[in-house]
Amino acid sequence: MSSADIMGYAAGALTAFTFLPQVVKTWREKAAKEVSLYMFIIAFVNEILWLTYGVMINNWVIMVTNIIMLFMSAIMILLKLKYNHR
Amino acid sequence: MSSADIMGYAAGALTAFTFLPQVVKTWREKAAKEVSLYMFIIAFVNEILWLTYGVMINNWVIMVTNIIMLFMSAIMILLKLKYNHR
Numbered sequence A, B: 001m002s003s004a005d006i007m008g009y010a011a012g013a014l015t016a017f018t019f020l021p022q023v024v025k026t027w028r029e030k031a032a033k034e035v036s037l038y039m040f041i042i043a044f045v046n047e048i049l050w051l052t053y054g055v056m057i058n059n060w061v062i063m064v065t066n067i068i069m070l071f072m073s074a075i076m077i078l079l080k081l082k083y084n085h086r
Helices: A003-015 A021-031 A037-056 A059-081 B003-016 B020-029 B036-054 B060-082
Strands: none
Touching: A003 A059, A003 B036, A021 A059, A021 B036, A037 A059, A037 B003, A037 B060, B003 B060, B020 B060, B036 B060
16 A cells, blocks of 8 residues: 555544534534535535445445444435524 | 546646635625535545545646635534534
8 A cells, every 4th residue: 555545544434423513513513504505405415426436436435434424424415404593 | 638537637627616606605795604514524534534645646737726625614613613602
């Protein structure tokens, strides 16, 4: 594995958990009025594109990363809709 | 260009603007208490990794995407710190 490969895998692994702090924060505080719904809708649609790309080029790192992000984005969209009024 | 390439470029182009709705919303509403600082710190660090990876493999799509995201994340970190109290 080249040093570029290692950098790519490290970047991909970290990307998968970008949304986790927001999910945890909103889950705990039950307030999401200031969080952008569109950010997570764009992310959700985008992750479907990335997942399709991952399947097309048969790249498991892209597939797994985007399945995790798709799941986190879906949770955030639900949390946003639930706690939008506070 | 293959259909996989087109899918990859479309996904990359959309990724670059994921944070834009949050930047615009926070800029307008001047409130960011409910937005996670850690999400954007993780994103910022992650984009430096991706940018380094892009430079290492000489991939302009990865470089340009992550320069845009780095810029958006930096703005969101500043907006969060400025409007955290409201």
